[in-house]
Amino acid sequence: MTSWQRLQRSSRTEQRALQDALLQRYVREYLFPFSPHYRALFQQHGVRPEQIRTVDDLRRLPLSSKRDLLPTQDEPQKFKNFILQPDPASIRAAWPLSRKLPLLWTKWTHGADAVRQAVRREFAPCFMTFTTGRSAEPVPFFYSAHDIQTLHETGRRLVDVMSLESGYRVANIFPYAPHLAFWQVFFAGQATGMMALSTGGGKVMGSSGDLRAITRLRADALIGVPGYVYHLLRRAAAERLDLSSIRVVVLGAERVPPGMKARICSLLEETGARDVRVFGTYGFTEARMAFAECPTKDNAYTGYHLYPDLAVFEVVDPKTGEPKGEGEDGELVFTPLDARASTVFRYRTGDLVRGGLRNEPCPHCGRTVPRISSDLTRESSLKDLQLLKVKGTLVNLEDCAMLLGSMPEIEEWQIELRKKDDDPLEVDELILHLAVKQGCAEEVAATKVRETFRSRLEVMPNRVEFLGLEPMLRKIGMETEMKEKRFVDARPKA
Ligand SMILES: [Zn+2]
Numbered sequence: 158m159t160s161w162q163r164l165q166r167s168s169r170t171e172q173r174a175l176q177d178a179l180l181q182r183y184v185r186e187y188l189f190p191f192s193p194h195y196r197a198l199f200q201q202h203g204v205r206p207e208q209i210r211t212v213d214d215l216r217r218l219p220l221s222s223k224r225d226l227l228p229t230q231d232e233p234q235k236f237k238n239f240i241l242q243p244d245p246a247s248i249r250a251a252w253p254l255s256r257k258l259p260l261l262w263t264k265w266t267h268g269a270d271a272v273r274q275a276v277r278r279e280f281a282p283c284f285m286t287f288t289t290g291r292s293a294e295p296v297p298f299f300y301s302a303h304d305i306q307t308l309h310e311t312g313r314r315l316v317d318v319m320s321l322e323s324g325y326r327v328a329n330i331f332p333y334a335p336h337l338a339f340w341q342v343f344f345a346g347q348a349t350g351m352m353a354l355s356t357g358g359g360k361v362m363g364s365s366g367d368l369r370a371i372t373r374l375r376a377d378a379l380i381g382v383p384g385y386v387y388h389l390l391r392r393a394a395a396e397r398l399d400l401s402s403i404r405v406v407v408l409g410a411e412r413v414p415p416g417m418k419a420r421i422c423s424l425l426e427e428t429g430a431r432d433v434r435v436f437g438t439y440g441f442t443e444a445r446m447a448f449a450e451c452p453t454k455d456n457a458y459t460g461y462h463l464y465p466d467l468a469v470f471e472v473v474d475p476k477t478g479e480p481k482g483e484g485e486d487g488e489l490v491f492t493p494l495d496a497r498a499s500t501v502f503r504y505r506t507g508d509l510v511r512g513g514l515r516n517e518p519c520p521h522c523g524r525t526v527p528r529i530s531s532d533l534t535r536e537s538s539l540k541d542l543q544l545l546k547v548k549g550t551l552v553n554l555e556d557c558a559m560l561l562g563s564m565p566e567i568e569e570w571q572i573e574l575r576k577k578d579d580d581p582l583e584v585d586e587l588i589l590h591l592a593v594k595q596g597c598a599e600e601v602a603a604t605k606v607r608e609t610f611r612s613r614l615e616v617m618p619n620r621v622e623f624l625g626l627e628p629m630l631r632k633i634g635m636e637t638e639m640k641e642k643r644f645v646d647a648r649p650k651a
Pocket of ligand 1: 451520521
């Protein structure tokens with residue numbers, strides 16, 4: 158692995174040359190010989206591994222997507238085709254002598270069993286996480302011991318980009334689950350020796366348990382899902398707890414709505430924490446790594462700092478799949494350069510990015526690695542609800558979430574889709590459940606929401622219903638669900 162200290166300041170030309178070399182090697186020595194899915198795909202499209210010489214050659218290959226991984230009638234375990242599966246013969250055929258010699262040396266000095274162990278460490282799955290989303294089948298993604306080492310390395314890099322000091326005490330309040338976010342933080346702690354307490358999130362200890370742990374630990378950093386972090390801090394402020402030890406809040410697993418950073422800061426101030434850095438991270442199951450914004454005094458959206466030696470990101474037109482230019486909007490496509498076990502290639506993330514990729518040095522920290530614009534629309538939040546057609550209009554629920562999440566009058570919300578009179582043949586109804594901020598008149602909030610929906614989206618709520626904060630929190634399952642229930646489709650099926 159390349160030294161991160163050097164890489165993060167190296168020139169774009171150097172980074173590009175490195176990526177070309179790594180990509181070539183990866184395709185020839187790993188992907189093509191060992192991946193059943195991608196070997197077939199290369200052959201189907203008449204592409205030879207030698208033809209992938211530079212990052213620009215990637216476009217010779219078609220894009221992959223989540224659909225390729227989902228089980229079908231004929232192949233209930235399609236995900237297995239994406240696991241690298243070497244055997245002695247394919248290793249002999251695929252690897253150059255320079256790669257085989259160390260293995261031969263090991264065989265000569267320590268015997269054949271030692272070679273088998275080395276190959277096992279590199280390739281055999283020993284850990285897994287799942288893609289989230291309730292409507293689609295979860296897809297498992299496997300890691301080998303080699304990939305776990307990478308997870309340590311990306312953990313170290315995250316800590317570096319986020320400027321977390323080694324003496325910091327970190328409260329990891331991501332839900333305890335086989336999901337990347339929780340484990341990336343766990344391995345970051347393991348890799349850097351930083352003190353990390355993983356509470357498991359609201360579902361495990363409840364918000365009161367989490368707050369007790371955070372205050373007792375006198376945590377310097379708080380890391381979790383935006384909605385739950387906000388909920389926790391609101392509670393801490395209401396109970397007049399002392400959280401003055403907190404200096405950093407890291408948000409992950411979901412998009413950070415505009416205005417969220419400021420709201421978090423003002424709640425923190427009520428608990429005695431001042432001058433706190435709040436910033437976001439971006440990761441997804443299939444990447445098996447996460448990226449972070451760098452901290453700034455005004456909590457700017459600085460973009461997610463990438464690791465050019467571990468992955469190539471492209472931005473493509475979501476309709477045509479054609480690559481877009483620097484800084485242009487589009488869908489993020491991911492290609493790993495050092496993955497083992499479950500491996501995707503030219504993989505459509507489903508995440509749309511406004512402002513695309515940036516190659517100029519970060520104006521805040523000066524790092525020269527490419528950055529993904531912070532303005533991401535994560536498809537994952539839509540996957541929970543496949544039917545987006547409401548009242549005959551296609552509604553971007555993510556936009557609804559951003560609008561509601563950034564209105565200061567609204568404390569919590571849920572959108573419910575119903576059919577009029579619960580008749581499956583009747584028209585759709587959109588009901589908006591709201592808990593308003595204390596001291597804010599319900600009708601004032603309702604009027605503002607209606608006006609915002611009318612002007613920004615093409616759909617209006619049929620009804621706005623109000624709930625107190627506590628029943629609302631129960632409704633969205635803030636402390637009982639793995640993921641907050643923001644959208645409920647209660648439409649009976651015809
Ligand atoms: Zn930066």
